[in-house]
Amino acid sequence: MASYDVIIIGSGPGGYVCAIRCAQLGLKTACVEGRETLGGTCLNVGCIPSKALLHASHQLHEAEHNFGKMGLKVTAPKVDWKQMLAYKNETIGANTKGVEFLFKKNKIDWLKGWGSIPEAGKVKVGDEVHEAKHIIIATGSDSASIPGAEVTIDEKIVVTSTGALELPKVPKTMVVVGGGVIGLELGSVYARLGTKVTVVEYMDAITPGQDAEVARQFQKLLTKQGLEFVLSAGVSKVETLKTKAKVHYTLRKDSSEQVLDADVVLVSTGRKPYTEGLGLDALGVAVSQRGQIEVDGHYTTNIKGIYAIGDAIAGPMLAHKAEDEGMAVAEGIAGQHPHVNYDVIPGVIYTHPEVASVGHTEETLKEAGHGYKVGKFSFMGNGRAKANFAADGFVKILADQSTDRILGAHIIGPMAGDLIHEICVAMEFGASAEDLARTCHAHPTYSEAVREAALACGDGPIHS
Structure with missing residues (x-):
């Protein structure tokens, strides 16, 4: 049994930044991660790989539409999807290995496996139990399904962002359920690659919560790029057939039932905190109705010595918000007086x-x-x-x-x-x-x- 000042569960942006800051402040630190690589959702199946595909597909757009205008005469580029995925995977590898290097540099122990908290002050990983004065939950979030709809996600035909990042081929048609950040980013990737993309959004505008004038202009520009939008539409069912899917939805203005066929359906209706297997119920850790761990202004739960940050708690589910909270909780444990300005995120x-x-x-x-x-x-x-x-x-x-x-x-x-x-x-x-x-x-x-x-x-x- 090893003993630490701090054990962080989860190595996403919140967790690994927190671990590094703890180590910088002289705390003996360990980080629990069950994936084969560090970096959490963001580096492995989220922010980083999606940005790689966004970059690659934008370069394709530039070659097709703007090179000629600048006097760059090239033959029409062809998409080698396997090579594009390989580039994406190389990008993931470079970033996750970078975090592993930072752990070694800062003398942070990587406890490999999935963690649970059998009692305050103890973290179980596999068969081993480790002691810690402070335990920080940084387990992030998982894709949420469509509220109130019949849908089975198989990550082949009906996919979340995870499946959308590794499709075996570029589909001819795609329906994106949800007009938020993830759906529009990945939808625009496939639209540039030649997929006919239709976005179905429950609200009457895309990017809910965004400045309305920006959202209107954004939709116009995406429409010019080939994306189609069905707004004020509630998806009730996604029916999976052998090689395609049918998306059933109801238009809110007249309650008419509609159906869209697609080779791939991307479900991007938000994310939910991922706290499964931690043992929070048995511990008595307070959790909100939305599944978010409840914390005070110092990120402390109702159980002394247990903290939570990032997507596992309330607030915008953003990697940089989690990073700021990770640094703040580390500094608080070390006796400093940190502050996260939530008005400037x-x-x-x-x-x-x-x-x-x-x-x-x-x-x-x-x-x-x-x-x-x-x-x-x-x-x-x-x-x-x-x-x-x-x-x-x-x-x-x-x-x-x-x-x-x-x-x-x-x-x-x-x-x-x-x-x-x-x-x-x-x-x-x-x-x-x-x-x-x-x-x-x-x-x-x-x-x-x-x-x-x-x-x-x-x-x-x-x-x-």
Whole structure:
């Protein structure tokens, strides 16, 4: 039996970052992981492999549509799907081996196997029981099925994001159930590869919770790329046949029953906390109706010495949110006073163009009765974007009506996922839109569009 200061269960972004931070702070640390590789869902079957396929399929799009315009004469590219999957797998391998290297460098023990907590202060992995002063649950989440629908996921014809990342061939038709981040990212991958993709969404707009103006523009751009959308539609049944599936849904406006045929159905209706097998019931750990572990402001459960972070607790299911919580709980255990600012956690959709947001939307500000002003700038006015065939989209900054303090920002356009972070830093320091507008931005860069949107909160942009 080994004894540790901290044992973390789960090696996803929350877990492995937490483990490294614990080790940096001088705590004897171990991390439990049952997969053959470290990195959790994100590195193995989530964020990283999907970004590899998004990148590869975008390069195909560039070759097909933009190379010729730039004087690059090439024969029409062909998709070698096996090689594309091999590239994706190499990307996974490089990242997971990188985490393993970091564990060795920081002297973190990898306890291989699936963990459970037989009692406070003890973690069982296989037949061995290890002692720990502090136990951190970082077990992440799993794909959720369609609420109230008859569906059997076989990861061959009816798939989650996991199956969608390793289909044996590119399907001719695909129905994506759910118009959120995962469905739209993977849907856009297959649309670029030639699949006819139809997205069925229960709400009356895609990306629920997103700024409404951005969501409308996003849907228009995805439609131009070949995706089709059926909104306000509730899926009741997914019927699996030998080589295809039938998706039964009801249109909410007139209650009419509809059916769509597809070679593959991607179920992307959200995720749910994965806490199976931990023994939480027997321990008496408080869990919400949604299956989320309940914690206080220090990520402590109702059982002393047991903590939880990331997708296993309430809040946005984002890898970087889990990382911040992982660092915070490590620092708290080490006697520091960490803080996670939940008002400044960005969200990114890695389609092309990218969509990124932070803070309030116009809808949440209106609902709160908060006076605000809008500064907006189109990438059509950005020289770099026009030169790179990336002028679709805009930057939108929301600032307080009276103080000019930045309350939120929404970007749809090139490199949106990177551009959003200067606004995050500005918000972290309580900056005004004028502060951002008066900061010199290099020319020509995409980031000038952010400055122009900040200028638009005052006297107006220069290039519009």
